[in-house]
Amino acid sequence: MTASELRALARGLKLSMRAFTSTGSPATSSTLGALFRAPGISDSEREPTLDRLAGFVEAAIKVLPARGRLPDWLNRFGLQRPETHDEAERLAAQLRAFIYPGEIDSPAIDLPQRLRMLDGLIVSELKNSKYEGASVAAGGYVFVFVSPRFPARMLFTLGHELGHVVAHHSLQSAHLDLATTIGRFRNRAEGFADAFASAFLLPALAVGGSLQAIRQVIRANADQIGDIEILILARLYGVSFDVAARRCEDLELLPRGGAASLAQYIRDHHGNPEKRAEALGLPARERVHFDVVSPVLMKFVHQSISDGGTSPSWIADRLGTSIESIYETHASTSGRRATTH
Template sequence: MPAFSQKMGIEEEAVLSVLNNIRSFSFSEISILASKYKMSITQFVSSNEDKLDFRFRSTAENLNQFTADQKVTYIVASLHSLLKKYASPSLIPENWENELTKDTAFVSRLVRYSLLDDDHGRPLLDLALLIAEKLNIFIIVKDIGVDGASAYIDGFAYIIISPRFAPRMLFTLAHELGHLILQHHQSSLFIDYNGVDVFRKKHHNILEKLANDFSTNLLMPEPVFARAIIDFKKEHQIPLDHIGDIDIINASHVFGVSFEAAAMRCEQLRLLPVGSAKSYYEKLLKEFRSPENRGSEVDLIRNKIPIFPNSASVNVLKSTFIAVDKGEISSSKLAAVLGIKLEHLFEIHSRFQDELYY
């Protein structure tokens, strides 16, 4: 806390008193914090969440996490009433049997079949497009200070992803989808404060482990993943007796995930000894600075990367553009909520002009 207070320019005693609900920040302190976190004062102290039927139950333990809460709540609260009016609810099952929600492999297969008309084992590099189109989940890509967050309100499902390395974003997206599909939202907001760590063996929260397991099974189904490794080895005449870093790098490229996620999948399927996934990763960082650099040395280039919207999924844009045209939200406010320049918003709007009313 002393280091944070010094960095922010606010007395440690003042920060602690706010975290302990003894007092609120003063206007000058709010101005400092808003400036440090590159937020407007209105955004930082916004009470728009009161327009929702409930306040999110925050689990923030420090000011950085509290700020992430504020950013996510601002986005969802700003969009929710508009989407309720101009969009349809998300298609998320609400009546899973309790035990079924723990069988992440089975549930992930059901989700794959609901998303894909054929070739149910193919890589899901277009997962963001699929869940917006098939499940009507509302996706926003904006830096919220953490990897990802999700919420489920009045039948409307939201996923917010921070711009990161695209394969990392894909795993985070599937992780947040897991929270939604497995019904982890009970009038609450899920924010992955510490990032989605595929190497984390022990989770303080069982729901985070289940979401990670769901993400792994959804993106890298066991039989398809194993077959991809075998086919690669046969094609390049690589012995089948062990899994090497090149095999894992290729698998990560095929399924659009990070090396870490693919290595952990190998470990889970007992293709690698326990603990070797992280060892491989650390070795590549030490010798090549990244798995991508190692792949480049043997002409393994990631030719296809996961697809994400620039700011928000089409279902978000179409509905909010109708609201802008009807004067229910200003274009400048919408641009601020989505985290894009006003000129960019107008450019996107012009592309949807003929499709807004249907």
């Protein structure tokens, strides 16, 4: 079978070419694979995604500058108490102030772009996977992956993974998150990451101030916050209706159980929150852009290809992108040398 036929077969089966070849470093792949943890998920169930993630991280470490330790900025953060709701609020506010200095209450719709500026952090998409997100600490770098979904879902998943990173960055491990473990506010570790994401994307003061302004604009007279205010809040901050409503409930702006009741009402009478928002003529959501492969990483990919350290086909397979995409971005940045970030 030719290389092109293997590539077509791999694409059709949604597998990496690594599944059909012995190129690369089995020892490295095995080491990376051993890092991944997903409670209740067997090795056979998680293998396709693990294979792709291990291949991505292996290739990234090959082209990125060598590092002896994780980024120094991570040392600013860390759990001071058990994984409680209050601790999630504290850590979220701390990271907010670091990433959004002077504008800690602004919407974080540009969070994927802001994270490009953090040393040693690589954020990319996780294609063709049942997992919503993953975070990996390896080779002195932190890798965060988010699966292509509804943009509001992706933004919350990114916040969730950041919660794992800042709380557990001292652990040389990887974490895989299924849809059932994100946004459910269950068990300690996942509930903590959900609470962190909620607090980071919807800071308490911002929620209170925004709702007050929204109610003035729409001339709301009811004592209790309704679905329209929450729909506007969700679109303003780039999150889903469910996340915005749950945040309002946590901040005691809705009674306990109010978020679920409002969500059920919308589904019973309008299909889903997005249809309800469109029927009301609310402004469209602002676009949340996620990079298929981190531009920070791509700079070093281009440099490695130019220097002959890697081939376009090898790197494209492991990073889950196309040779054409590599050449296109290479051409758009030609003449520029990669610099450490």
